[in-house]
Amino acid sequence: MDKNQVAALLEEIAVLLTLKEGSNSFEIRAYENAARAVGSLEGEIGQLVREGKLKGTPGLGPTLIKRIEEAVTTEHIAFYDELVANTPQVKLDMLRIPGLGPKRINLIYQQVNVTSLAELEQACKDDKVAHLPGFGKKTQDKILQGLEFVSQHADRYLYSVGEAEGERIRAALVEQPGVVRLQIAGSLRRRRETVKDIDMVLSVDDQAGSDVRRALMDFFTSQPSVKAITGKGETKSSVILQSGIAMDLRVVGDSQFPYTLHHFTGSREHHIPLRRRALSMDMTINDYGLFQMKDGQETLIPCKTEADIYAALQMDYVEPELREDTGEIDAAARHALPTLVQESDLRGVLHVHSTWSDGQNSIREMAEACIARGYSYMGLTDHSKLASYANGLHADDLKRQGEEIDRLNEEFAGRFHILKGTECDILRDGTLDFDDETLASLDFVVASIHSNFNLPQAEQTQRMLRAIANPYVDIIGHSTGRILLGRPGYPLDLDQVIEAAAEHGTCIEINAHPSRLDLDWRYVRKARDKGIQIPIDPDAHALVGIDDMRYGIGVARKGWLRASDVLNTKDFEALVTFFHVRRSKK
DNA sequence: GCCGTTTTCGGCCCGACTGTTTTCAGTCG
Numbered sequence: 001m002d003k004n005q006v007a008a009l010l011e012e013i014a015v016l017l018t019l020k021e022g023s024n025s026f027e028i029r030a031y032e033n034a035a036r037a038v039g040s041l042e043g044e045i046g047q048l049v050r051e052g053k054l055k056g057t058p059g060l061g062p063t064l065i066k067r068i069e070e071a072v073t074t075e076h077i078a079f080y081d082e083l084v085a086n087t088p089q090v091k092l093d094m095l096r097i098p099g100l101g102p103k104r105i106n107l108i109y110q111q112v113n114v115t116s117l118a119e120l121e122q123a124c125k126d127d128k129v130a131h132l133p134g135f136g137k138k139t140q141d142k143i144l145q146g147l148e149f150v151s152q153h154a155d156r157y158l159y160s161v162g163e164a165e166g167e168r169i170r171a172a173l174v175e176q177p178g179v180v181r182l183q184i185a186g187s188l189r190r191r192r193e194t195v196k197d198i199d200m201v202l203s204v205d206d207q208a209g210s211d212v213r214r215a216l217m218d219f220f221t222s223q224p225s226v227k228a229i230t231g232k233g234e235t236k237s238s239v240i241l242q243s244g245i246a247m248d249l250r251v252v253g254d255s256q257f258p259y260t261l262h263h264f265t266g267s268r269e270h271h272i273p274l275r276r277r278a279l280s281m282d283m284t285i286n287d288y289g290l291f292q293m294k295d296g297q298e299t300l301i302p303c304k305t306e307a308d309i310y311a312a313l314q315m316d317y318v319e320p321e322l323r324e325d326t327g328e329i330d331a332a333a334r335h336a337l338p339t340l341v342q343e344s345d346l347r348g349v350l351h352v353h354s355t356w357s358d359g360q361n362s363i364r365e366m367a368e369a370c371i372a373r374g375y376s377y378m379g380l381t382d383h384s385k386l387a388s389y390a391n392g393l394h395a396d397d398l399k400r401q402g403e404e405i406d407r408l409n410e411e412f413a414g415r416f417h418i419l420k421g422t423e424c425d426i427l428r429d430g431t432l433d434f435d436d437e438t439l440a441s442l443d444f445v446v447a448s449i450h451s452n453f454n455l456p457q458a459e460q461t462q463r464m465l466r467a468i469a470n471p472y473v474d475i476i477g478h479s480t481g482r483i484l485l486g487r488p489g490y491p492l493d494l495d496q497v498i499e500a501a502a503e504h505g506t507c508i509e510i511n512a513h514p515s516r517l518d519l520d521w522r523y524v525r526k527a528r529d530k531g532i533q534i535p536i537d538p539d540a541h542a543l544v545g546i547d548d549m550r551y552g553i554g555v556a557r558k559g560w561l562r563a564s565d566v567l568n569t570k571d572f573e574a575l576v577t578f579f580h581v582r583r584s585k586k
Numbered sequence: 587g588c589c590g591t592t593t594t595c596g597g598c599c600c601g602a603c604t605g606t607t608t609t610c611a612g613t614c615g
Contacts, residue, residue, distance in 0.1 A: 026598055030587035061588045099604090101613050136606060388600055389615055450615060451602065 003038050003045040006071045009080055010035035010064075016083040018102040019091045033059040038068065040360050040542045046072055093117050097146035098487045099139070107132055121147050153485045155196055157245050160514035160551060162188045162195040165241050169223055170200065173249075176219055178204050178212040180254045185264040189320045191554035193484055193517045198247040199264045203257035210234050213251050220249050256288060258303050263287030269325035270318075277313055277329065285309070321557040326525070338562045343553050345563040347571050349546060350379035351423065351446050351477060351509060351537035356401050357382035358390035360542040363401075363418065364408060369543045371416050377572045379419040380405065381446045381477075384433040386425040395438045398422065402441070417572050419443040423477055428452045430466025432473070439472035444579050446509070446537075448477030449490065457491035464492060468500045474579055475535055475567075476501065478511040478518045486515065494523050502530035505582045507567055509537040510559075512552025513545070524559025533578070534559075535567035 001009075014031035017023045037059035041048060048054055049072045054065045071077050094105045094117070112128055114120045121144065123129055130140040166184050174182050179202060183189070186199030204212055213234045221229045221237055230246070231238035238248050252260045263271075263286065271285075278285045282293045283301070290309055291298040303309045307317040315332035319340055322328040331337045352366055353359035359366070363380060370378045382401070383392035393401065398420075405418045412418070423446045425433040432439065432447060439445050447467045455463065467473055479497065480489025501508050508527055511518045516539070519527065527534060536552035538545050556566060563569045570578060 024587075027587045029598075033588080059588070063587060099613070103612060134606065134611065138605060142605090386601090387615080391599075453614090454603075 001045075001071050001075055003041055006045060006068055007035045007039040009071055009077060010038060010067070013067075013077070013080050013083060015092075015095070016080070016087050019087055019095070019105065020083065021106055030059075030061075030064070034064040034068075036360055036542065039544060049073070088115070090115050090117065090120070093150075094120065096150050096486075097143060098149065099142050099146055104135075104139075107134070117147060117150065149488065153194070156194040156485060157196070157243065158484055158514050159188065159191065159193055159195060159517075159554065161243055162198050162245060165225060165243055165245055166198040166200065166247070168225060169198075169220070169241075169247070172223060173200075173202065173216070173220060176216055178208055178216060180204055181257050183261055185261055186266065189265050190267060190323055191321050191558055193521070193555070196246075198241075198245060200247065200249045201257065201261045201264055202249060202251050203254040204251060206253040206255050208253070216251060217249070255302075258306050258309060259285070259289045260287050262306050262309055265320050265323065267324055270323035270328070273325060273329045274313070277315075277333070281313065283313070319557065321554065322560065324558070326522075338560050340557045341553065341561050341563045341566050341569065343550055345566065345569045346375070346536065346549065346553075348375045348377035348379070348417075348568050348575070349538050349540070349549065350419070350421070350444070350475065350535050350568055351381050351511075351539050352378055352546070353382055353423070353539075353541045354380060356397065357387070357392055358541060363404060365543060366540070366546070367408060367412065367416060367418055369546055371412075373546060376415070377417040377419060377575065379421045379444060379446075381421040381423040383450075384422055384424040386427065386433045387423075387450055392425070392433075393422070395434060398434075398438060398442070419576075421445060423448055424473075425450050426463060426467045428455070428463065430463040432467065432470060436472060443576070444474045445472050446475045446477045447473040449481055453481060453490040455490070457493060460490055461493040461496055464497050465500045468497065468504055468506045471583060473506055474582065475507040475509050475537075477509055477537070478513075478516050478539070479508055480518050480520070482516065482518050482520075484515050484517060489518065494519075495526070498523065498527050498530055498532065501527070501532050505585065507533045507535055509535050510552045510555045511539050512536055512548045512550075512555070513539050514548060514551045517551060517555050519555075519559075521555045521558035524555060524561065528559060528561055528565050533567040534561060534565055537568075 010031050014028050017028045017031065037057055049069050054060055054068060067077050067079060091105050091109055094100050108114065111132055112123050114123055124140050124144050129135055129143060130137050166188055170182060170184060173179065181203040183201055185201050187195045188198055217232060217237045221232055221239055225242050226239045227242050228240040230240060236248060236250050240246055250260060275285055284291050284293060290301045290303060290312055292301055301312050303312065310317050310332060316335050316337050318328050318332050349370055354361060354363045354366055367378055383390040385392045385394045402420050405420055409418055420442045421444045422442055426447050426449045427433060468476060480492055482489035508519055510524060524534060536549060536556055538548045540546045
């Protein structure tokens with residue numbers, strides 16, 4: 001078990017504990033803290049355990065160290081198994097409903113006696129929940145609303161979950177004898193923000209016998225992360241993985257690979273106009289091939305890669321991220337597709353937290369992690385004072401923090417730069433949590449909404465517009481506040497927001513956290529078309545958070561962004577000039 | 587369950603919002 005798996009297990013214990021009646025909230029926090037501590041350990045956890053080096057790690061006391069050792073040596077934690085056995089599934093399901101926490105869940109469970117979300121829905125409709133102590137009509141309606149949100153997102157998983165599960169199997173499979181080409185397809189390859197399942201396409205030599213295919217399928221279905229096998233044949237096998245996500249593997253002869261890969265990459269929406277185009281050229285396309293039709297005969301058009309398929313259709317290659325039928329077919333035919341931004345185009349990261357507010361690592365540690373990843377600058381943005389839950393900074397804290405940054409910059413002279421910034425709360429009325437003088441003393445300002453999510457749309461939009469018009473606000477952080485699979489964003493007229501940002505030269509970030517990916521890629525494209533500079537920001541609260549940048553790249557590419565559209569592809573000097581110029585214009 | 591000490595038990599982040607109450611509990615960030 002690696003440290004991420006151990007951390008995930010500890011986090012699950014924390015969740016299960018919240019649902020246990022009479023549990024101690026500080027014990028829960030201890031498990032949450034321990035999960036974070038384990039996640040940001042440096043080094044291989046098995047070795048740390050063997051050498052007894054966990055002792056002394058903040059957040060890990062004798063009990064937690066014992067549990068971690070148990071996890072590493074036996075691959076499970078008995079305490080966890082026991083909690084799972086004693087926690088009804090419906091309680092876990094209810095936790096996903098916004099507005100329902102452990103207290104209310106336990107009350108509903110005891111007094112209404114529901115065993116599934118469907119029963120909960122019926123109980124609400126039968127008006128059985130509104131009469132519980134502390135409940136009422138509004139709460140009952142809110143639960144019904146929440147149930148609808150949950151059912152709309154049922155059976156979907158974060159991109160990051162699908163990526164981790166898919167990649168683990170891909171890495172194992174690619175080493176197997178007989179594999180010629182292997183690629184993840186489907187919505188995962190298109191980098192959708194959430195995915196329903198994982199599709200993988202594998203090719204073997206055209207002459208390979210069924211023994212080769214069968215051996216590969218045996219290997220696939222016997223992977224340790226496979227929880228159940230739902231289908232198994234020589235060309236297709238289906239499994240359910242540990243996280244609950246379904247996965248299909250298709251095995252084809254190598255000459256068929258590009259067509260199959262293309263077919264299972266989708267999207268359906270992309271394929272419909274593509275097939276129409278093929279037909280107009282007397283061709284037809286399916287997962288077996290691209291065929292020229294003549295006198296009722298179909299002749300295969302040989303393609304070695306997907307690019308060959310598009311070329312045969314007289315189009316440029318369409319990157320998987322763009323295959324959503326949002327104009328890419330026409331653009332590819334006109335040779336007008338953008339060259340999409342890549343991770344290697346990024347020069348630095350903005351929007352990073354440290355232990356000064358709610359981050360887990362010091363400024364120095366965050367900076368050194370950025371250096372190790374090849375970045376040349378880091379924009380530090382700890383929370384402002386209103387965010388008291390996150391230990392937000394006061395103006396005098398900012399001043400002292402600035403002095404620490406000055407010292408580090410001196411030390412890093414020439415090879416790395418830390419910019420002084422803040423993630424400043426946008427107050428209810430759209431003014432900011434710091435005065436102008438404080439904001440002016442910083443290199444740049446990210447402004448975000450962290451409170452009053454439930455204002456009516458018009459008021460919320462006005463609040464945002466006022467912040468955008470503030471001359472000191474350079475970047476709007478996670479603009480809709482959505483948590484993928486968790487809650488919708490606050491009501492906001494994003495078209496107006498984008499319009500205003502364009503007018504004031506204010507940037508809108510792509511928050512790269514896998515649970516946010518906010519701004520949504522559908523609006524990223526709109527923002528780009530208005531000429532808005534879009535930074536890709538990790539919103540990192542720990543060293544590992546910096547690696548989330550790649551999720552932001554996925555969103556940027558889905559939003560048709562070129563390197564020139566992304567603020568942090570600029571080098572340090574150009575970035576500083578950019579902030580300077582936009583402030584002096586105001 | 588961890589931590590730190592006023593050394594062995596009490597504190598652990600806390601303010602705002604919502605919907606319920608009629609002064610507060612539950613949830614959220």
